[in-house]
Amino acid sequence: MNLHRYPQLVDLLAAEYALGTLRGGARRRLQQYAEHDVVIRKSLEEWQQRLAPLAELVPPRMPSATVWEAIEQQLGIVTDRGGAPTRPPTQADRPTRPTRPARPTRPARPARNWLDNLAFWRGWAIGATAIAAIAAVVAVRSLLLIEAPTTGPSQTVAQRAEAEVSHVAVLNDKNAQPIMLVTWDEAHSTMTLHRLGDVQLPPDRAMQLWGIPASGHPVSLGVLPNSGNGQVSAAQQRPESYAALAISIEPPGGSTNPNAPSGPVVFSGKLLPAS
Amino acid sequence: MTANTRELTPETLAALLERVAKEDAAALRELYDFAAPKLFGLALRILTRHEWAEEVLQDSFVNIWRFAGDYKRDLSAPMTWMSAIVRNRALDHLRRVNTQETEWSEALDDLVATGDPDPETLSAVSLQARLLDGCMQQLEPAQRQAVALAYLRDQSHSEIAETLIVPLGTVKSWIRRGLSKLKSCLGGGV
Numbered sequence: 001m002n003l004h005r006y007p008q009l010v011d012l013l014a015a016e017y018a019l020g021t022l023r024g025g026a027r028r029r030l031q032q033y034a035e036h037d038v039v040i041r042k043s044l045e046e047w048q049q050r051l052a053p054l055a056e057l058v059p060p061r062m063p064s065a066t067v068w069e070a071i072e073q074q075l076g077i078v079t080d081r082g083g084a085p086t087r088p089p090t091q092a093d094r095p096t097r098p099t100r101p102a103r104p105t106r107p108a109r110p111a112r113n114w115l116d117n118l119a120f121w122r123g124w125a126i127g128a129t130a131i132a133a134i135a136a137v138v139a140v141r142s143l144l145l146i147e148a149p150t151t152g153p154s155q156t157v158a159q160r161a162e163a164e165v166s167h168v169a170v171l172n173d174k175n176a177q178p179i180m181l182v183t184w185d186e187a188h189s190t191m192t193l194h195r196l197g198d199v200q201l202p203p204d205r206a207m208q209l210w211g212i213p214a215s216g217h218p219v220s221l222g223v224l225p226n227s228g229n230g231q232v233s234a235a236q237q238r239p240e241s242y243a244a245l246a247i248s249i250e251p252p253g254g255s256t257n258p259n260a261p262s263g264p265v266v267f268s269g270k271l272l273p274a275s
Numbered sequence: 276m277t278a279n280t281r282e283l284t285p286e287t288l289a290a291l292l293e294r295v296a297k298e299d300a301a302a303l304r305e306l307y308d309f310a311a312p313k314l315f316g317l318a319l320r321i322l323t324r325h326e327w328a329e330e331v332l333q334d335s336f337v338n339i340w341r342f343a344g345d346y347k348r349d350l351s352a353p354m355t356w357m358s359a360i361v362r363n364r365a366l367d368h369l370r371r372v373n374t375q376e377t378e379w380s381e382a383l384d385d386l387v388a389t390g391d392p393d394p395e396t397l398s399a400v401s402l403q404a405r406l407l408d409g410c411m412q413q414l415e416p417a418q419r420q421a422v423a424l425a426y427l428r429d430q431s432h433s434e435i436a437e438t439l440i441v442p443l444g445t446v447k448s449w450i451r452r453g454l455s456k457l458k459s460c461l462g463g464g465v
Contacts, residue, residue, distance in 0.1 A: 011458075012451060012455075015455075015458070019425045019426055019450070020425050020426060020429055021425045049351070050407070050458065050461055051426060052355050052358070052359055052403075053355050053403045053404035053406075054407060054411075054422075054423070054426050055358035055359060055361070055362045055426075055427070056313070056317075056358050056401060057404055057407070057411070058313075058317045058320045058427070060313045060315070061312060061316040061319050063311055063312070063332055064329065066329070067311070067315075067329045067332050067333050068304070068307055068311075070333045071303075071307070071337060071340075074337055075337060075340055077300035077303070079300050079301055079303075203344070203345060204345035206342075219370065219371075220367050220370055220371065221371070222371070223367070236372055237371060252341070252342040253335070253359065253360040253363035253364050254363045254364065256363060258366060
């Protein structure tokens, strides 16, 4: 169908896309059209801009003071809590500050490389790499067994509950190269990411982790740290619900589509029980 | 907030974002003082639960710190940009907790039913939001509510039909007409 003959239909679809009520196959098709068709893409972007200010029209409410403290903690920054603007920390005194170490420096702005060639990466490339993933998981299991006792002797059991890896996934890129290992600790509802390969994230993008159930739509498991290392909370998600995990490249804050990535899927792999 | 002696204009916010991009922690604190109540209101509206909304607010400011360098003045007003981050994070959270509980209808009323938004509320929002607000006021209340449920609560046509207890076809036509009115009101032609 040549959609250009139906400009009002295109406009309505774009409007419902931006609003979020266009779903399922229709949503994916419009997205595919938009990738190749500048008129449709423009209509979509216009609608997104038109509706975005809706989010501002909500009455303000005061969050509790602990939120700012948590932000400081997480970012490893310190400001005077008096309310008045404080002097900006200089690079020189930053390392001497207490609390946590300063956050890792922003990764050097990588050149736009693979993202520009990603349009054809779409789709969950799971089947093709399943065998490679299983091989990697076996290797990883033995690695975890070796690693386990090396946890520092200074840490008591109480300080650090023994991580219990219940599930693992090795996420591969399209060339079946392992890029990331995700270990899921069901008992503590956390997932730990270990970067295995090169992750070059474009400057204005974030990685989002998805759980892929055996049937049904993908479920977001959260936006990941840019480094590709660290822990994310699994909240109330359970690993048994998913056959595979995948990572897509998204705008800051994550996909605008509730039930699917809005950007390309770059890494994926089967989620397997660890024991 | 005692720090708000300066006016909360898009220029002020954009300048703060620029400093945040240079990893100026004090600027993040100022930005927080200015914008957190607004953004927290949004998160709370979407999530209804205090603890979830606070978690999302924290998460959002961590993202703002990380991505401030990518903010483009000519693409969106600072408050629109930050609100989009909060909305995405909040909707994401909502899906993760997979809640079906909705304490929404009552809280929604003050957003969609009021004919005269609090001027103090409006002073904090972008010009685009003020224009959109004016246009939202011109919709029929039911259309307005359907649009708000879809955008701020991520509800599908059938979920909205359930929430408002009306037939599915009615919801579809409210949304279509609502969107079309919004577009012509905002000067996008019919």
